[in-house]
Every structure is written in C-alpha cells, then in structure tokens.
Amino acid sequence: MENNITTISREELEELREAFSKIVTILGSLRKYKNNLCFHFTDIDNSGYVSDYELQDLFKEASLPLPGYKVREIVEKIIAVTDSNKDGRINFEEFVSVRHSLWMFLY
Numbered sequence: 001m002e003n004n005i006t007t008i009s010r011e012e013l014e015e016l017r018e019a020f021s022k023i024v025t026i027l028g029s030l031r032k033y034k035n036n037l038c039f040h041f042t043d044i045d046n047s048g049y050v051s052d053y054e055l056q057d058l059f060k061e062a063s064l065p066l067p068g069y070k071v072r073e074i075v076e077k078i079i080a081v082t083d084s085n086k087d088g089r090i091n092f093e094e095f096v097s098v099r100h101s102l103w104m105f106l107y
C-alpha cells in the first residue's frame, strides 16, 4: 500500500503561514472593496446615504416579480431593520452591518 504521509519542514510551514496570512489580508481588502462598491452602486445620488427611493430603484433594477406595494413594504422593513440610529436613511456602517443577511438576493 502506498504511503500518503507528507512531511513538511519548519521553513515550509512558516512559508505556508505567511502565504495564508497574505491571502487573508487580500480577502479582507476585497470584502471592503465589495462593500464600498455595493454601497456606491445603491447610493444613486451619491449623498453618502441610501434612502427609501434608492432602495425602490434597486428593486426595479433587479426586475423582481413584485407589485409596487410589496416593494414599498419590503423597503420599509429593510430600513426599519437597518437604520440603527433612526435617522430614516442608511449610512455606510449600517449598510455593511446588514448587507450579507439582507442584500445577497439583490447583488
């Protein structure tokens, strides 16, 4: 039977650790870039905030088979959940905090 055990030197292990660390750093940068890209794509008027009408436009762009009243209901719920400082609009931090759970189906 063939022996599949691979040995690795301390130097090779250190190189792998360094490579893994670089990959984690790159992935972190890509995640940040993606968050920025999604936010700026949604913030159509470039105000620094995402408003209810910008979210409604996003639903129109996504061409989801939903009537207007349903889109407005969903947008109201998204803002209610996302707008943690209750100023009626979504800033970048609020956007990033919920993007993965609420927005995956739109992007």
Ligand SMILES: [Ca+2]
Pocket: 082, 083, 084, 085, 086, 087, 088, 089, 090, 091, 094
């Ligand atoms: Ca807010």
